[in-house]
Amino acid sequence: xxxxxxxxxxxxxxxxxxxxxxxxxxxxxxxxxxxxxxxxxxxxxxxxxxxxxxxxxxxxxxxxxxxxxxxxxxxxxxxxxxxxxxxxxxxxxxxxxxxxxxxxxxxxxxxxxxxxxxxxxxxxxxxxxxxxxxxxxxxxxxxxxxxxxxxxxxxxxxxxxxxxxxxxxxxxxxxxxxxxxxxxxxxxxxxxxxxxxxxxxxxxxxxxxxxxxxxxxxxxxxxxxxxxxxxxxxxxxxxxxxxxxxxxxxxxxxxxxxxxxxxxxxxxxxxxxxxxxxxxxxxxxxxxxxxxxxxxxxxxxxxxxxxxxxxxxxxxxxxxxxxxxxxxxxxxxxxxxxxxxxxxxxxxxxxxxxxxxxxxxxxxxxxxxxxxxxxxxxxxxx
Ligand SMILES: Cc1ncc(COP(=O)(O)O)c(C=O)c1O
Numbered sequence: 001x002x003x004x005x006x007x008x009x010x011x012x013x014x015x016x017x018x019x020x021x022x023x024x025x026x027x028x029x030x031x032x033x034x035x036x037x038x039x040x041x042x043x044x045x046x047x048x049x050x051x052x053x054x055x056x057x058x059x060x061x062x063x064x065x066x067x068x069x070x071x072x073x074x075x076x077x078x079x080x081x082x083x084x085x086x087x088x089x090x091x092x093x094x095x096x097x098x099x100x101x102x103x104x105x106x107x108x109x110x111x112x113x114x115x116x117x118x119x120x121x122x123x124x125x126x127x128x129x130x131x132x133x134x135x136x137x138x139x140x141x142x143x144x145x146x147x148x149x150x151x152x153x154x155x156x157x158x159x160x161x162x163x164x165x166x167x168x169x170x171x172x173x174x175x176x177x178x179x180x181x182x183x184x185x186x187x188x189x190x191x192x193x194x195x196x197x198x199x200x201x202x203x204x205x206x207x208x209x210x211x212x213x214x215x216x217x218x219x220x221x222x223x224x225x226x227x228x229x230x231x232x233x234x235x236x237x238x239x240x241x242x243x244x245x246x247x248x249x250x251x252x253x254x255x256x257x258x259x260x261x262x263x264x265x266x267x268x269x270x271x272x273x274x275x276x277x278x279x280x281x282x283x284x285x286x287x288x289x290x291x292x293x294x295x296x297x298x299x300x301x302x303x304x305x306x307x308x309x310x311x312x313x314x315x316x317x318x319x320x321x322x323x324x325x326x327x328x329x330x331x332x333x334x335x336x337x338x339x340x341x342x343x344x345x346x347x348x349x350x351x352x353x354x355x356x357x358x359x360x361x362x363x364x365x366x367x368x369x370x371x372x373x374x375x376x377x378x379x380x381x382x
Pocket of ligand 1: 077195209
């Protein structure tokens with residue numbers, strides 16, 4: 001099955017045990033499950049933190065979307081990330097990460113896990129040799145985002161996964177920006193995929209959720225243990241909501257990407273715009289890599305406005321269709337200022353190093369009419 005068909009049917013089986021032919025997975029709200037005898041759960045379930053039929057159906061769908069054997073659902077993307085670190089790292093271990101991560105991931109690494117004797121190095125992962133030279137004997141994870149948030153840098157997932165394996169580490173890829181529709185890191189030799197399912201997988205700005213996909217049995221066991229031990233799991237309502245919404249992933253992603261391409265080309269030709277970051281533009285330095293490891297270029301566009309912080313603030317205030325808000329991946333277009341919003345927790349020095357200037361604006365291009373979106377941008381730039 002192709003991606004669009006898979007998204008519609010993933011995780012659904014109207015005739016599986018417990019279902020009565022319902023074409024969408026029902027919501028099982030019970031926190032606990034009765035059994036007839038002490039030794040064995042009668043219906044296969046014990047307690048909903050450990051496993052729940054609605055979450056199971058959702059997790060099956062997530063696995064199918066990424067072409068993975070297994071998937072695990074979490075109460076947020078950061079909870080999913082924390083679970084990976086908890087499952088795979090111990091005292092004294094080291095992680096090599098790309099230097100342009102989502103600000104909250106960097107905060108999770110340095111401010112939360114940094115307290116427990118774990119060590120993190122950040123490198124420009126556009127150049128695989130930088131990752132290679134940062135790997136040490138105690139490196140357990142190479143953590144990548146591609147494209148990155150917010151400057152849409154790419155890294156060669158296949159080559160860097162090979163480097164990680166050679167150094168005795170595993171490769172984790174945050175695939176939130178591309179979505180499983182446009183990129184599948186497991187097929188590029190990565191070991192674990194992470195999503196903030198709050199974004200494109202959910203797609204409607206109405207649920208906070210996270211997902212981890214994995215095919216290796218041993219890694220899955222470790223992750224599953226921590227998912228239950230820590231308990232940052234989604235409610236059955238959230239699992240059901242996202243499961244229904246991910247059925248339109250293909251339709252939404254095609255429209256996001258077409259609109260983003262139109263918007264990026266418009267911005268690139270505008271005199272008040274200094275620079276546009278979008279992997280679908282020929283001017284993107286890694287456009288060729290994008291064509292080989294992605295099936296489409298996604299819905300995120302960043303650009304640098306002439307006039308720095310002040311111009312960015314005036315531009316963002318003038319928008320009428322684009323809403324000034326954090327987050328991304330929903331059907332409605334959003335705009336934000338990374339330096340003072342999503343990446344405010346990153347130090348100015350680190351921001352500058354990663355190319356996050358004060359004039360940088362990030363757009364999550366929605367599924368509206370692209371002519372309306374371009375008029376809105378044009379009016380605000382004026
Ligand atoms: C690339 C990326 N990864 C992870 C996260 C964290 O996800 P959540 O907000 O669902 O915890 C985000 C949130 O913006 C993100 O953009």
